[in-house]
Amino acid sequence: MSMQKTNIFENETQNYYDILDVKPDASQTEIRQAYLRAKAAYSKDSVALYSLFDEQETRLVLDRIEQAYLVLSNSEKRREYDKLHGLLRGKEQTIPHAPASMYPTSSNHVFSFSKSSDPAYQAAQTVFGEITPEQHQQEHLRPEHAHSTNSSVEHAAHDRVVDNRVSSDNVHTTRANEISIRRSNERLHVEHTDASSSRMELAERSNIRLPEHKDLLASDSELKVSQPRSPARFTDPFEAFTPHHENRIGIIRRMELTKPYELDPTVEEEITQQNQFSGTFLKKIREYKGITLDELSEFTKIKKTYISCIEAEEFESLPAPVYLRGFIVQLAKTLKLPHEKVASSYMEKYKNAAHK
Amino acid sequence: MSSQGPILRSIPLPSINKPEQVPDLHPANSPILQPKKIWAIGGGKGGVGKSLIAANLAISLARLGHKVCAVDLDLGCANLHTCLGIDIPSVTLSDFFSKREPHIQNVLVPTSIPNLTMISGAQDAVGIANLKHTQKSKLLQKLQELDVDHLILDLGAGTAYNTLDFFLSAYVGILVLLPEPTSIENTYRFIKSAYYRKLKCAESLFEIRPMIDMAMDQKNPLGIRSPSDLLREASKYSPEIGMKLKEEIMQFQPKILINQARTQTDIDIGFSIKSVCKKYFGIEMEYIGYLDYDSAVWQSVRRKRPLLLEFPNSKLASNFERIAHHLLQQEIQEQQQSSYNEYAKNKHF
Numbered sequence: 001m002s003m004q005k006t007n008i009f010e011n012e013t014q015n016y017y018d019i020l021d022v023k024p025d026a027s028q029t030e031i032r033q034a035y036l037r038a039k040a041a042y043s044k045d046s047v048a049l050y051s052l053f054d055e056q057e058t059r060l061v062l063d064r065i066e067q068a069y070l071v072l073s074n075s076e077k078r079r080e081y082d083k084l085h086g087l088l089r090g091k092e093q094t095i096p097h098a099p100a101s102m103y104p105t106s107s108n109h110v111f112s113f114s115k116s117s118d119p120a121y122q123a124a125q126t127v128f129g130e131i132t133p134e135q136h137q138q139e140h141l142r143p144e145h146a147h148s149t150n151s152s153v154e155h156a157a158h159d160r161v162v163d164n165r166v167s168s169d170n171v172h173t174t175r176a177n178e179i180s181i182r183r184s185n186e187r188l189h190v191e192h193t194d195a196s197s198s199r200m201e202l203a204e205r206s207n208i209r210l211p212e213h214k215d216l217l218a219s220d221s222e223l224k225v226s227q228p229r230s231p232a233r234f235t236d237p238f239e240a241f242t243p244h245h246e247n248r249i250g251i252i253r254r255m256e257l258t259k260p261y262e263l264d265p266t267v268e269e270e271i272t273q274q275n276q277f278s279g280t281f282l283k284k285i286r287e288y289k290g291i292t293l294d295e296l297s298e299f300t301k302i303k304k305t306y307i308s309c310i311e312a313e314e315f316e317s318l319p320a321p322v323y324l325r326g327f328i329v330q331l332a333k334t335l336k337l338p339h340e341k342v343a344s345s346y347m348e349k350y351k352n353a354a355h356k
Numbered sequence: 357m358s359s360q361g362p363i364l365r366s367i368p369l370p371s372i373n374k375p376e377q378v379p380d381l382h383p384a385n386s387p388i389l390q391p392k393k394i395w396a397i398g399g400g401k402g403g404v405g406k407s408l409i410a411a412n413l414a415i416s417l418a419r420l421g422h423k424v425c426a427v428d429l430d431l432g433c434a435n436l437h438t439c440l441g442i443d444i445p446s447v448t449l450s451d452f453f454s455k456r457e458p459h460i461q462n463v464l465v466p467t468s469i470p471n472l473t474m475i476s477g478a479q480d481a482v483g484i485a486n487l488k489h490t491q492k493s494k495l496l497q498k499l500q501e502l503d504v505d506h507l508i509l510d511l512g513a514g515t516a517y518n519t520l521d522f523f524l525s526a527y528v529g530i531l532v533l534l535p536e537p538t539s540i541e542n543t544y545r546f547i548k549s550a551y552y553r554k555l556k557c558a559e560s561l562f563e564i565r566p567m568i569d570m571a572m573d574q575k576n577p578l579g580i581r582s583p584s585d586l587l588r589e590a591s592k593y594s595p596e597i598g599m600k601l602k603e604e605i606m607q608f609q610p611k612i613l614i615n616q617a618r619t620q621t622d623i624d625i626g627f628s629i630k631s632v633c634k635k636y637f638g639i640e641m642e643y644i645g646y647l648d649y650d651s652a653v654w655q656s657v658r659r660k661r662p663l664l665l666e667f668p669n670s671k672l673a674s675n676f677e678r679i680a681h682h683l684l685q686q687e688i689q690e691q692q693q694s695s696y697n698e699y700a701k702n703k704h705f
Binding site for chain 2: 021037038040041042046047048049050051052053061
């Protein structure tokens with residue numbers, strides 16, 4: 001059976017982007033979503049194929065989808081493919097409705113980096129060869145890179161190794177990036193000039209609505225991130241066209257709770273030395289960091305009464321251990337304490353009290 | 357999608373945060389929205405909810421301040437009036453066709469909803485479903501003369517030429533389907549029939565009309581089994597005709613609406629159908645949304661009351677309102693675009 005039968009305009013303009021039904025400037029996340037959607041449409045048990053495509057035709061379409069994804073999901077292969085087909089990806093990429101000066105294009109940013117005299121980049125290039133713009137983007141996407149302006153040679157080299165490992169499977173790369181964005185408690189420091197590119201890429205990948213120019217000027221350095229959603233949830237057709245689309249993207253929350261406080265070396269030392277984390281100690285750290293009960297409760301979404309009971313070690317008023325452990329981990333993360341250590345030592349205390 | 361909140365409003369939705377981004381959908385405040393846009397609700401299979409959707413979309417539009425007329429074009433088995441909570445009307449399209457009522461305005465039936473009127477399909481006239489071509493043209497022409505902003509056509513099941521022609525004459529053609537193989541199969545048959553009917557009626561494709569006729573028969577001697585075969589044969593005949601055929605194909609853009617969605621998989625079927633149709637027919641369909649399965653439907657049907665009036669706070673009511681909003685906004689945008697194009701053309705940009 002000929003392939004012509006499976007696509008009416010097959011002979012004319014079919015490239016890999018057409019096969020996955022995405023634009024040539026689509027982000028990796030978009031490509032992955034399109035791939036999952038196409039796979040679902042042509043899967044063996046897809047009811048949408050009923051009476052139009054037979055099994056053999058479906059297999060051919062699926063093969064082409066796989067082939068397209070194999071290339072487009074790999075940044076290196078995709079770049080070569082684009083070059084070969086004259087697709088100028090990335091050059092015209094700008095954020096809609098944003099002044100050009102405000103958001104440098106990703107390519108601008110990448111090139112300004114690569115041609116700059118950044119010693120870390122040059123050293124990494126010497127050791128590992130050229131870093132591609134996509135790989136560079138991936139590096140920038142990670143929260144720890146968002147504020148690593150003085151990265152050392154070792155740091156860059158290490159990341160290059162990590163990149164090599166994960167880029168062998170771009171599915172995992174994308175997921176890893178998504179997860180790192182969602183779960184990180186690291187501060188995503190946004191500077192209007194330096195990190196705006198990484199901010200843009202971050203927004204692109206995690207489907208965040210970037211604030212307008214005026215919002216950005218007014219906002220402080222906190223980054224607004226939409227609530228994580230699984231790729232499957234992007235399929236709600238209503239979300240695409242609701243009049244209040246911007247408000248419906250998700251609950252907007254801050255990535256971390258940080259207030260300015262006076263550094264006290266003795267307390268900092270105590271935190272690093274501490275092995276037994278009691279409620280009193282948690283309270284002490286909270287107060288040291290100038291965070292009120294209300295703020296902590298608002299941020300972590302844990303009831304204020306539970307937080308006070310945790311701090312006062314009123315174990316009988318606390319919920320089941322499985323929930324309690326979750327609360328402790330969350331509180332510890334918010335207070336920037338080693339959460340595993342805090343949770344295990346607190347739970348130890350809880351168990352001992354229960355046995356008495 | 358949100359599943360709660362008071363849904364029905366008789367006025368346009370208040371814009372919550374960005375008033376400048378939400379266009380006022382009231383016709384009086386949107387001078388660019390030209391009158392008489394036809395929305396046809398069709399789909400190959402019977403019992404998928406065409407009449408119910410037609411009735412409730414009409415109510416949604418009327419509540420947004422548009423003058424709406426719902427027309428029951430399921431001529432043999434008309435029951436749109438029941439979905440709108442009206443008793444069997446005394447005047448129907450039968451009276452219009454038999455010339456007892458020479459003016460279409462006289463067969464308009466008022467409803468309890470402000471801004472909404474309806475024209476009932478024929479009740480008892482045997483053979484009325486088989487309209488002659490002249491009757492069909494006259495009806496479409498007269499409907500255009502009605503003093504309304506929107507016409508909602510409730511089409512019958514099946515792929516009769518009348519149904520296809522009414523569907524193709526509409527500004528917006530909505531295909532209703534259930535996430536079930538039977539419904540999907542019939543929807544594809546409907547799309548295929550409407551597709552070939554459109555191509556056959558296209559003046560620019562006059563030369564290859566016999567070829568299109570042949571393509572409609574699966575066992576044709578040319579071996580044309582699918583639209584891509586037709587395109588190939590047409591291009592072989594003449595590359596210019598091939599281009600024209602492609603243009604005609606791209607103009608056919610029905611919209612799909614999934615009814616009785618129970619799970620996320622049901623909702624996703626809409627995307628799959630869109631993708632499959634693009635590959636098979638080469639058409640760009642739009643998936644305009646889905647309606648949740650809701651027992652409010654059968655309850656309202658049994659009470660012979662419109663769903664939106666009987667269960668204004670149901671999830672379905674919000675689904676309807678969103679779809680109406682979406683289609684209206686699209687209309688406004690298209691209108692703006694065409695006005696701009698015209699302006700640019702006149703100014704020789």
